[in-house]
Amino acid sequence: MIRRLALALLLAGSAVPALAAPRDTQTLGGAWQVRIDPADTAATKAHPKEARWFAARVPGSVQEDLIRARRVPDPFKGTNEAAIQWVGLTDWQFRRTLTVTPAMLAHDHLDLVFDGLDTFASVSVNGTRLLSADNAHRLWRADAKALLHAGDNEVLVTIASPIRTLQPIVLAEKNPLPGEYDSAFGDEPKGKQTSPYIRKPKYQYGWDWGPRLVAMGIWRPARLEGWDVARIDRLGITQDALNEAEARLTANVSIVADRPGPQAVTVTLTGPDGTSQTVTRTATLAPGVNAVPIPLTVAQPRRWQPVGYGAQPIYTATATMGDDRATRTIGLRTVTLDRSGGAFALSVNGTPIFAKGANLIPFDSFPARVEPREMENLLASARDANMNMIRVWGGGYYLDDAFYDLADRMGLMVWQDFMFGGSVTPPDAAFRASVAAEADEQTARLGNHPSIVIWTGNNEVLSGWENWSDRKDFKKAVGADAQERIGSGMAVLFDRVLRDAVTRNSPGTPYMPGSPSSGYDGPVDTDANGDRHFWDVWSGSKPVENYLDSCPRFMSEYGFQSMPTLETIHDFAGSLNGLTPDSPVMKAHQKFLAGEGNARLRLYLDQRLRPAKDFADFVYLTQVDQAQAIGLAARHHRACRPVTMGSLFWQLNDVWPAVSWSSIDHLGRWKLLQYEARRMFAPQAIVAEHRNAATRIALVSDAQQPIPAKWRVTVRDMTGKILARREAPVTLAPLSATTVATLPDTDLFGAADPARSYAVADLLTESYVQDGMSRIDTVISRTIVERLEPRDMAYPDPGLTLRRDGNALTITARNLARAVMLDFGETGGSASDNGFDLLPGESRTVTISGPTPTLRTLAR
Numbered sequence: 001m002i003r004r005l006a007l008a009l010l011l012a013g014s015a016v017p018a019l020a021a022p023r024d025t026q027t028l029g030g031a032w033q034v035r036i037d038p039a040d041t042a043a044t045k046a047h048p049k050e051a052r053w054f055a056a057r058v059p060g061s062v063q064e065d066l067i068r069a070r071r072v073p074d075p076f077k078g079t080n081e082a083a084i085q086w087v088g089l090t091d092w093q094f095r096r097t098l099t100v101t102p103a104m105l106a107h108d109h110l111d112l113v114f115d116g117l118d119t120f121a122s123v124s125v126n127g128t129r130l131l132s133a134d135n136a137h138r139l140w141r142a143d144a145k146a147l148l149h150a151g152d153n154e155v156l157v158t159i160a161s162p163i164r165t166l167q168p169i170v171l172a173e174k175n176p177l178p179g180e181y182d183s184a185f186g187d188e189p190k191g192k193q194t195s196p197y198i199r200k201p202k203y204q205y206g207w208d209w210g211p212r213l214v215a216m217g218i219w220r221p222a223r224l225e226g227w228d229v230a231r232i233d234r235l236g237i238t239q240d241a242l243n244e245a246e247a248r249l250t251a252n253v254s255i256v257a258d259r260p261g262p263q264a265v266t267v268t269l270t271g272p273d274g275t276s277q278t279v280t281r282t283a284t285l286a287p288g289v290n291a292v293p294i295p296l297t298v299a300q301p302r303r304w305q306p307v308g309y310g311a312q313p314i315y316t317a318t319a320t321m322g323d324d325r326a327t328r329t330i331g332l333r334t335v336t337l338d339r340s341g342g343a344f345a346l347s348v349n350g351t352p353i354f355a356k357g358a359n360l361i362p363f364d365s366f367p368a369r370v371e372p373r374e375m376e377n378l379l380a381s382a383r384d385a386n387m388n389m390i391r392v393w394g395g396g397y398y399l400d401d402a403f404y405d406l407a408d409r410m411g412l413m414v415w416q417d418f419m420f421g422g423s424v425t426p427p428d429a430a431f432r433a434s435v436a437a438e439a440d441e442q443t444a445r446l447g448n449h450p451s452i453v454i455w456t457g458n459n460e461v462l463s464g465w466e467n468w469s470d471r472k473d474f475k476k477a478v479g480a481d482a483q484e485r486i487g488s489g490m491a492v493l494f495d496r497v498l499r500d501a502v503t504r505n506s507p508g509t510p511y512m513p514g515s516p517s518s519g520y521d522g523p524v525d526t527d528a529n530g531d532r533h534f535w536d537v538w539s540g541s542k543p544v545e546n547y548l549d550s551c552p553r554f555m556s557e558y559g560f561q562s563m564p565t566l567e568t569i570h571d572f573a574g575s576l577n578g579l580t581p582d583s584p585v586m587k588a589h590q591k592f593l594a595g596e597g598n599a600r601l602r603l604y605l606d607q608r609l610r611p612a613k614d615f616a617d618f619v620y621l622t623q624v625d626q627a628q629a630i631g632l633a634a635r636h637h638r639a640c641r642p643v644t645m646g647s648l649f650w651q652l653n654d655v656w657p658a659v660s661w662s663s664i665d666h667l668g669r670w671k672l673l674q675y676e677a678r679r680m681f682a683p684q685a686i687v688a689e690h691r692n693a694a695t696r697i698a699l700v701s702d703a704q705q706p707i708p709a710k711w712r713v714t715v716r717d718m719t720g721k722i723l724a725r726r727e728a729p730v731t732l733a734p735l736s737a738t739t740v741a742t743l744p745d746t747d748l749f750g751a752a753d754p755a756r757s758y759a760v761a762d763l764l765t766e767s768y769v770q771d772g773m774s775r776i777d778t779v780i781s782r783t784i785v786e787r788l789e790p791r792d793m794a795y796p797d798p799g800l801t802l803r804r805d806g807n808a809l810t811i812t813a814r815n816l817a818r819a820v821m822l823d824f825g826e827t828g829g830s831a832s833d834n835g836f837d838l839l840p841g842e843s844r845t846v847t848i849s850g851p852t853p854t855l856r857t858l859a860r
Helices: 041-046 062-068 080-089 162-172 372-384 401-410 429-446 461-467 469-505 544-549 566-573 584-588 598-608 615-639 672-680
Strands: 007-009 024-027 030-036 054-058 092-100 109-114 120-125 128-133 140-143 151-160 205-207 210-212 222-227 230-242 246-257 261-270 276-285 288-299 315-321 324-330 335-338 345-348 355-360 389-392 413-417 452-456 531-533 554-557 646-649 684-691 694-701 707-717 722-732 736-744 757-768 775-785 801-805 808-812 817-823 836-838 843-849 854-856
Touching: 041 080, 054 062, 054 092, 062 080, 080 162, 080 210, 109 120, 109 128, 120 140, 128 140, 151 162, 222 230, 230 315, 230 324, 246 261, 246 276, 246 315, 261 288, 276 288, 288 315, 335 452, 345 452, 355 372, 355 413, 355 554, 372 401, 389 646, 401 413, 401 429, 429 469, 461 469, 544 615, 544 684, 566 584, 566 615, 598 615, 615 646, 615 672, 615 684, 615 694, 615 736, 615 817, 684 707, 684 757, 684 775, 694 707, 694 722, 694 757, 707 736, 722 736, 808 817, 817 843, 836 843
Parallel strands: 355 389, 355 646, 389 413, 413 452, 531 554, 554 646
Antiparallel strands: 007 276, 024 222, 030 054, 030 092, 092 151, 109 140, 109 222, 120 128, 120 151, 205 210, 230 246, 246 288, 261 276, 261 315, 315 324, 335 345, 684 694, 694 736, 707 722, 707 757, 757 775, 801 808, 808 843, 817 836, 817 854
């Protein structure tokens, strides 16, 4: 039980309490050993070499250890995924020697702490079991002092195959809970998945963008902690009030004590300018967990703002008790979610924010090998592409603190799902209790990050239960009573258990039961209420123009696939000679439709673009198709403001090298979509939509002040001749989207041949030239309008020329050049801009690294 204690201010001359001794920590990372569990006799016979101890690393997984030792092939290369599946069907043991000194043994407590065990694990010390674990998303701690002695001790962690552990239960069910993606390797019968029954990263069971690699191991850091009397267990900061004059905060220090008595607790809050304040209180502790609240006041607080709306000042709070301490960084801001009339609109510090960004899937199939620089590079790429929000999708794992620290400092808002990927959840109380402990730990760990502006209970669990055909079939099969029990269990889990954790540990941050969600207020996943996941385009094979059919309240998922870069393909496929989209290695790295998704790429190329000349051209065209489709959708969403208040495309990154929806491939290379994101999410943008023989012109601004500007629409033929021009001055209203013209084709294009004419919609602002005196109009946003699909346009030879001066490359077009790609081939390279259009006579200078690229365009 947590006890809220009466506190007394330390007064001069009062008795000084006994202080807790310094915590003594010994990390248990690095070198371990691993082998097949001897009790798994079938596996030891099938793999006798792996039945003997070999080198392992912690944090990590047995799959990584086997790959490192070259005992299994790298599943990211070639068609190797199948060759590693046996690992997830085997029980394993990890061991290491723990040397304990007499000084360490003198502590009252010696806790073994595991930040992550994946998943069904038992931990023994010197042959005696210490703890059992069953949730990969939790921290596990147990006092091992009674089992330890001075000198060398053995720590043994046994991890059971999650599939084999649960399979008897699932196979015994007449109607197992609906899951996510069936295994392609025969280890689980179709429709009888074990993943719904376990708290483990769901994507490791396979997804339509990722491999089936059921990782097992000590996947986060481990340590031995020695402590006496009491230790600080948690530090959280509650923002009780915030205005321009002051911020009133409470530092909530959670202390675990083993005996009653007074303890001095000090909290120091350091501002972004380095100034600090310190408050000390004396708490009378009782054995167990003690809640010690300490009030703080910040005069003239500096608010944390999303990128593009201000600065990101960070405050640092440090709690000390004797020599024990805990540190937490915070930002001061308010967040509200407007749900009136079905709206889904976030405001930060009272400013309504149009969310621009993408969905983030896990960085890798094996989380322990993700380096901080990889997270930093990806988030910097999002920020540099004018994104302001990242949705952390619910089928993975709760990311490391370093990720949220980076988001805090970059001003990137985070939409944080709880880790439920789509499968129906078990209705039993024991499952909910496990999730409740997980949610309490994770919200306590992450709840003070100012970047997290919304929590959602799951990804597509509730919407799937309501709308998906397999769920409807399941509900009919189990009958009304079971349907009610399972549905009620999900309602309790997502609307009470998880909501309570957010309210307790992340107060002031909005919560929704799922994504998409209407908050139990009417049908889910509709344009009219709540957020939307729209997959008619791509998954439903509908034309990309269907993105223009409506204005959703918040589009939190929509996507379109493309090939990765040639360099990445070369990395996983080897030689590109003779490679086709239907080559076995390409189908192995295409998970949509069980490897047949490249046919969908062809379908859309046939609908919109042109036939590919060769494999490299196919890669180029799919990236153009993706960039144009998502660019069309995102601009439309922005033009729908304020009805629509968010556009998060699927997906930013890849979990392995693959054909997928990502805008940045697994090796960190930008596809054309990532460059397009920088244009479509620009702070000010022009939107030009051609439908029903007319062109609508809308102007968008995310600025918080008016901006004088000018819009212009120019009609040209393929020789570059100007056929017509419309322009007008305008003042861009703050935080707005405004339709400024609707131009019928008869007025705009006249009698011009649709195949041989096009319109250029420009948004211009005034800027000073180098002399500081003269002002010129500068194009800050451009959209090209065509009345036919690109495949039907009579594009001329663009007549491109190149001039390279060091790392500066200037490209000049004689005629219209659509979707100019600087293709560095399998050797690789990078460019400061790519996938852009050039008008007749226009030049663009970009900075490149690597060899001089090949230029590709949509011209035949």
